[in-house]
Amino acid sequence: xxxxxxxxxxxxxxxxxxxxxxxxxxxxxxxxxxxxxxxxxxxxxxxxxxxxxxxxxxxxxxxxxxxxxxxxxxxxxxxxxxxxxxxxxxxxxxxxxxxxxxxxxxxxxxxxxxxxxxxxxxxxxxxxxxxxxxxxxxxxxxxxx
Amino acid sequence: xxxxxxxxxxxxxxxxxxxxxxxxxxxxxxxxxxxxxxxxxxxxxxxxxxxxxxxxxxxxxxxxxxxxxxxxxxxxxxxxxxxxxxxxxxxxxxxxxxxxxxxxxxxxxxxxxxxxxxxxxxxxxxxxxxxxxxxxxxxxxxxxxxxxxxxxxxxxxxxxxxxxxxxxxxxxxxxxxxxxxxxxxxx
Numbered sequence: 001x002x003x004x005x006x007x008x009x010x011x012x013x014x015x016x017x018x019x020x021x022x023x024x025x026x027x028x029x030x031x032x033x034x035x036x037x038x039x040x041x042x043x044x045x046x047x048x049x050x051x052x053x054x055x056x057x058x059x060x061x062x063x064x065x066x067x068x069x070x071x072x073x074x075x076x077x078x079x080x081x082x083x084x085x086x087x088x089x090x091x092x093x094x095x096x097x098x099x100x101x102x103x104x105x106x107x108x109x110x111x112x113x114x115x116x117x118x119x120x121x122x123x124x125x126x127x128x129x130x131x132x133x134x135x136x137x138x139x140x141x142x143x144x145x
Numbered sequence: 146x147x148x149x150x151x152x153x154x155x156x157x158x159x160x161x162x163x164x165x166x167x168x169x170x171x172x173x174x175x176x177x178x179x180x181x182x183x184x185x186x187x188x189x190x191x192x193x194x195x196x197x198x199x200x201x202x203x204x205x206x207x208x209x210x211x212x213x214x215x216x217x218x219x220x221x222x223x224x225x226x227x228x229x230x231x232x233x234x235x236x237x238x239x240x241x242x243x244x245x246x247x248x249x250x251x252x253x254x255x256x257x258x259x260x261x262x263x264x265x266x267x268x269x270x271x272x273x274x275x276x277x278x279x280x281x282x283x284x285x286x287x288x289x290x291x292x293x294x295x296x297x298x299x300x301x302x303x304x305x306x307x308x309x310x311x312x313x314x315x316x317x318x319x320x321x322x323x324x325x326x327x328x329x330x331x332x
Contacts, residue, residue: 006319007312037330044326045318048264049287057178057192062170065199069166072200 004028004035006042013042091133095126147172151212158207170199173216176289177223183284184227184277194230198223214298220289221299224281231277264325271321279314282307 004012004025011017012025029036077083150172156165177198182191201222209215272280281300285291293311297304 006316010312010315040330041323041326042315042319044329045322046287048268048322049283049318052265052268052288054175054179054288055182055188055191056175057195058188061174061178061192061195062167065170065174065196066163066167068196068200069203070163072204073161 009039009042013046092130095129180223181227194227198226217298
């Protein structure tokens with residue numbers, strides 16, 4: 001049998017061979033000083049490669065990551081479509097309730113006079129306010145993402 | 146896969162638990178940071194890349210079907226994140242075959258090189274000069290104890306490519322390191 005190749009020797013060191021191969025290689029190794037020396041060299045190299053110091057992140061790394069993940073989760077909740085629709089609905093409701101109260105108060109008490117809005121009605125104003133709320137919500141969502 | 150990892154993943158998915166998140170990061174930060182550090186060779190950048198990797202990991206953890214493969218998946222994210230940063234700063238890539246000249250010059254006295262620290266220094270020098278893919282293959286193989294198939298998954302390479310690169314990297318290491326082992330070798 002020819003000398004074992006470097007690749008074959010690495011396979012022995014890394015235990016990447018089956019029993020049949022192992023037997024054949026061992027037979028050769030028992031009578032070949034050169035291959036045994038080579039195998040020893042690769043074994044020593046593997047030992048040092050495996051014991052290379054592994055660098056670690058700075059102290060508190062896991063805490064910082066966990067905090068970041070938490071923040072991302074919270075941002076996600078505030079960005080959910082259902083939550084955004086809820087926010088929008090809530091804002092619109094407040095606006096409508098406010099104007100409805102004004103109209104009701106104006107109806108019951110003649111002393112409260114609504115100031116005139118040039119070129120539009122209070123309903124138009126309410127729609128404009130709702131649109132402003134919607135745009136603001138979009139801008140906030142984009143900033144969060 | 147360690148059963149504790151499986152339990153922590155389940156806990157995180159079920160309850161978005163910060164404790165589970167912290168424990169998972171603590172258990173795997175060394176591997177992830179190590180991967181990033183050895184590609185980027187800069188502590189601050191590596192820490193940022195490792196942090197990004199974990200954020201991506203937790204962001205899509207619920208989509209992971211084969212949970213027992215989570216480590217490969219996490220390492221794959223870390224590799225891609227680090228390599229993207231590495232490419233964006235346009236460093237000079239050194240091919241593994243061109244290592245011969247550079248390392249030989251610095252280590253021309255085999256007697257002194259017998260010291261363990263010097264041996265380690267030389268190994269680190271060789272790793273530093275390798276391209277990121279080759280050094281990542283060696284790191285995953287020797288430090289993370291991963292099999293060729295797993296490494297191929299992590300690095301999105303074919304198994305045969307990983308095998309060839311591993312073989313070539315070992316050949317380079319052997320040729321560079323042999324003089325340092327003379328005293329340790331049996332006559």
